[in-house]
Amino acid sequence: xxxxxxxxxxxxxxxxxxxxxxxxxxxxxxxxxxxxxxxxxxxxxxxxxxxxxxxxxxxxxxxxxxxxxxxxxxxxxxxxxxxxxxxxxxxxxxxxxxxxxxxxxxxxxxxxxxxxxxxxxxxxxxxxxxxxxxxxxxxxxxxxxxxxxxxxxxxxxxxxxxxxxxxxxxxxxxxxxxxxxxxxxxxxxxxxxxxxxxxxxxxxxxxxxxxxxxxxxxxxxxxxxxxxxxxxxxxxxxxxxxxxxxxxxxxxxxxxxxxxxxxxxxxxxxxxxxxxxxxxxxxxxxxxxxxxxxxxxxxxxxxxxxxxxxxxxxxxxxxxxx
Numbered sequence: 159x160x161x162x163x164x165x166x167x168x169x170x171x172x173x174x175x176x177x178x179x180x181x182x183x184x185x186x187x188x189x190x191x192x193x194x195x196x197x198x199x200x201x202x203x204x205x206x207x208x209x210x211x212x213x214x215x216x217x218x219x220x221x222x223x224x225x226x227x228x229x230x231x232x233x234x235x236x237x238x239x240x241x242x243x244x245x246x247x248x249x250x251x252x253x254x255x256x257x258x259x260x261x262x263x264x265x266x267x268x269x270x271x272x273x274x275x276x277x278x279x280x281x282x283x284x285x286x287x288x289x290x291x292x293x294x295x296x297x298x299x300x301x302x303x304x305x306x307x308x309x310x311x312x313x314x315x316x317x318x319x320x321x322x323x324x325x326x327x328x329x330x331x332x333x334x335x336x337x338x339x340x341x342x343x344x345x346x347x348x349x350x351x352x353x354x355x356x357x358x359x360x361x362x363x364x365x366x367x368x369x370x371x372x373x374x375x376x377x378x379x380x381x382x383x384x385x386x387x388x389x390x391x392x393x394x395x396x397x398x399x400x401x402x403x404x405x406x407x408x409x410x411x412x413x414x415x416x417x418x419x420x421x422x423x424x425x426x427x428x429x430x431x432x433x434x435x436x437x438x439x440x441x442x443x444x445x446x447x448x449x450x451x452x453x454x455x456x457x458x459x460x461x462x463x464x465x466x467x468x469x470x471x472x473x474x475x476x477x478x479x480x
Contacts, residue, residue, distance in 0.1 A: 219310050263363065289310060293354065
């Protein structure tokens with residue numbers, strides 16, 4: 159951790175911001191007075207070849223993207239202490255901070271944030287970039303209400319080879335917004351980002367994520383096997399059409415979700431005109447969980463078999479006596 163006032167690579171450290179499992183980030187001032195974000199790998203990852211390659215990939219992604227919702231990546235500084243990314247600094251509050259103060263969010267505000275994120279995803283995906291770590295911590299909202307997506311540390315650039323982190327299990331992060339295919343070790347694609355976006359909209363409108371557990375493994379298991387409760391069970395004020403959009407975006411099978419950010423955004427913007435008959439209803443069942451009806455049917459079958467066997471034994475006994 160760098161102290162306030164420390165000079166690093168020609169920049170003055172002003173304060174730490176948004177440090178996580180993969181990186182330590184700082185607000186800093188350049189010699190010309192401009193503000194930037196400096197992103198350093200965590201000490202545990204310094205010296206890992208995959209870390210350097212990830213930083214190069216994040217630099218490549220950042221330099222090819224020009225969009226108001228995506229901070230520019232300016233350069234990479236390569237020193238013996240390890241690489242450092244220099245990025246555009248965005249003044250704003252994280253969506254996580256906002257949610258901690260205001261849950262649930264109003265429908266209009268939730269839809270505005272989600273629509274802006276979906277528009278940014280349309281741009282990202284059209285450029286072959288999949289964020290794969292969308293969550294409230296990685297969304298900044300500035301004083302004008304504009305949304306910014308940050309931290310492309312595990313983003314996937316279409317066509318790039320797989321990069322494996324050393325000590326990955328130590329830096330996996332929260333599973334609350336991870337799509338089932340990510341948990342299963344697959345690379346993910348645009349539908350993976352839309353799953354996370356649907357989860358965030360679920361949280362904004364209901365005040366909570368759908369899955370809870372004592373540890374990450376418990377939540378990941380639920381992501382794979384448990385159908386989330388319908389949002390309107392927690393907040394009946396949610397329009398039914400919005401509920402349908404959320405539930406479609408967080409289907410466990412990516413082939414049953416929205417197949418593009420454009421389709422998601424279109425339904426979101428025109429939800430009051432949406433024909434819900436075209437959207438899949440609550441068809442998923444929780445694997446391994448038996449419903450009450452199934453219990454009665456199974457019990458009836460067992461009772462019938464038991465009585466049949468018992469009757470057969472009596473008949474055999476009578477025949478033997480005769």
